Amino acid sequence: MSYREIIAAIDGYQSRLKIEQERMKADMQVQAIVAYREANLISVLVSRLLGGKAKSPTLAEAFPGIFPEEMLASRTQDWRIMKDRIASYGVRHRKRGEQRGNHDRGTTGAGDRGDEATPPGT
Secondary structure, eight states: OOHHHHHHHHHHHHHHHHHHHHHHHHHHHHHHHHHHHHHHHHHHHHHHHTTOOOOOOOHHHHSTTTSOHHHHHHHOOOHHHHHHHHHHHHHHHHHHHHHHOHHHHTOOOGGGOTTTSOOTTO
């Protein structure tokens, strides 16, 4: 290698190290922010458990900019709607079971026990 090639290689290596150090510093800053935010959330929640008046932050408040409000709003449902859905599912499931009977499901009922039931002739 010539002198200029050696200098260019050294400069490239040093600039690569500088970029790597800046990236590592940025990663450490992100980790520090996450740790600080997590500690703050834990302190609020522990305070709340011990009878404090602090309000627990929502997911969007705890992590601003990560979760859009529209996504969080669409996932929350009224409990009455869920209750109605579960009740209607139960009604459909029971009707289906009554139509098929126990034999279609592979289970035996109390009257289906041939050998355990009362012996013939009694």
